[in-house]
Amino acid sequence: MSEFRLKDVFEHESIKSFGKTLRKMIRPPKEGNKEKWASDYASIVELGYVETKDQFAEVIKKLLRRYDVIAKKHQLKRPTEKNLEELMELIDKYGVKPVRAALISYALVKKDEE
Amino acid sequence: MNHYFLAKSGWEFFDVSKAYGLGLVIQTLTGNASITDRGGFYLIESKNETKFDKIEEISKYFDDSELKTTLITIQRSTKSEMKPPVKKVKGKCLETLTDKESMITVIKNYENLNSPSIIGTDKQTLYQTMDLAATKGIRNEILLKKNYSDGTNIKISDKDFALSLLGHINFTIKKFSDFGLILVAPTPLKTELKNVRQIYANLKGNVKVAHKAGWFPTITQIAINLVSEEIMVKDGGKFAPKFGSLIYSIMRKTGNQWKPSTGGIFPLDFLHQIADSDNAINILNKWKKIFGWTSRKNGHEDLPTSLAEFIANPNLFNYQRYVNFHLRNEIDKDNIKFGDYKKEDFLEVMKNVGI
Numbered sequence: 335m336s337e338f339r340l341k342d343v344f345e346h347e348s349i350k351s352f353g354k355t356l357r358k359m360i361r362p363p364k365e366g367n368k369e370k371w372a373s374d375y376a377s378i379v380e381l382g383y384v385e386t387k388d389q390f391a392e393v394i395k396k397l398l399r400r401y402d403v404i405a406k407k408h409q410l411k412r413p414t415e416k417n418l419e420e421l422m423e424l425i426d427k428y429g430v431k432p433v434r435a436a437l438i439s440y441a442l443v444k445k446d447e448e
Numbered sequence: 449m450n451h452y453f454l455a456k457s458g459w460e461f462f463d464v465s466k467a468y469g470l471g472l473v474i475q476t477l478t479g480n481a482s483i484t485d486r487g488g489f490y491l492i493e494s495k496n497e498t499k500f501d502k503i504e505e506i507s508k509y510f511d512d513s514e515l516k517t518t519l520i521t522i523q524r525s526t527k528s529e530m531k532p533p534v535k536k537v538k539g540k541c542l543e544t545l546t547d548k549e550s551m552i553t554v555i556k557n558y559e560n561l562n563s564p565s566i567i568g569t570d571k572q573t574l575y576q577t578m579d580l581a582a583t584k585g586i587r588n589e590i591l592l593k594k595n596y597s598d599g600t601n602i603k604i605s606d607k608d609f610a611l612s613l614l615g616h617i618n619f620t621i622k623k624f625s626d627f628g629l630i631l632v633a634p635t636p637l638k639t640e641l642k643n644v645r646q647i648y649a650n651l652k653g654n655v656k657v658a659h660k661a662g663w664f665p666t667i668t669q670i671a672i673n674l675v676s677e678e679i680m681v682k683d684g685g686k687f688a689p690k691f692g693s694l695i696y697s698i699m700r701k702t703g704n705q706w707k708p709s710t711g712g713i714f715p716l717d718f719l720h721q722i723a724d725s726d727n728a729i730n731i732l733n734k735w736k737k738i739f740g741w742t743s744r745k746n747g748h749e750d751l752p753t754s755l756a757e758f759i760a761n762p763n764l765f766n767y768q769r770y771v772n773f774h775l776r777n778e779i780d781k782d783n784i785k786f787g788d789y790k791k792e793d794f795l796e797v798m799k800n801v802g803i
Contacts, residue, residue, distance in 0.1 A: 340801040432803040435768045441775050444788040
């Protein structure tokens, strides 16, 4: 076990940005009783199986592609190029598993505190 | 300060019960006692001198319902009247513990650190519930061409048995379930006996039934509630753990016979790290809610099981597994919802997950 804790990864700006995106995709906001768009189960399933940096990049690419459609329609903020670069740097530094765990954790944080 | 030393024999459940039993006797005779696990021995301390005229008061700690559970292997059913062998054991123990002259010698003997109790050949059988390791007994050497034979029962002295039984009745959490009987005893860390009794009484109220998902989530649920109770006992405002770990034994019933299933030690370190933070109440309450709400419902076993494994061993793999189940539970429209974490609470949990 290294000296790093999951908290160190979770607090990174790029995780925050992609974590918010993932949360919006899998837990869409509600309008009345109805969700604004269909929940993106695929991203959470695909993320669960990634083992390498390339696989992770592929899942993030798919997530962004799906998110773009919704972001355009609902005028949502998109993660920046810098966020994406930093996310990949985090994988080089910590590995896929901690980054994935930190990202998924964002989906369980209270929405108003993201 | 008066000190009493109880050397460990290596039979963990028997040792911890005996220490609580001796602690309860000292508490009765002096009005106060604290108990500490010092590794090789248990230390019982009391500020006051012993008053042996109070010795009769010990009999009030022999609750019949608890006794029937503790001696389930000879009682058979807790619903039936107390069976003659159980009555006999109770009478004999009360006789031993309330004999003033004999108890003066017993207590005097614990004022110095002596050799541990001799386990093996004496008068009184050590029952399975009081230490799982006692079940199979001690076997004679199987010599060539001789037939296999089961071991003989583990026998201990009447005094050791009476103290261990007293501790077991009053400080072991006992839960019956579909899969058997769960017995849990916390190991004390400089803990006032009156606090342990209060915590024990509260725990019995908070964890009413064994968890549907199995014995491991049940023990974790007990651990979370125990740590929540520890927080409530303030020592100068700062959190100080009262217990080091949980010793547990699981027994299964096969036909009319009880058999040992498994046993071990459940660590409380991670829960204590959480308890020592500003977010302790929020986090522990959320986990209590998860275990409490799923404890009687079928089809909700994954989440409490993964959370139990994470709490016992907070590594990245177990964390990821737990978070996945929690998230899926929140997404699923038909499931009971346990809600999201506040960011600062979640950070406190993640602080303890190494990568």
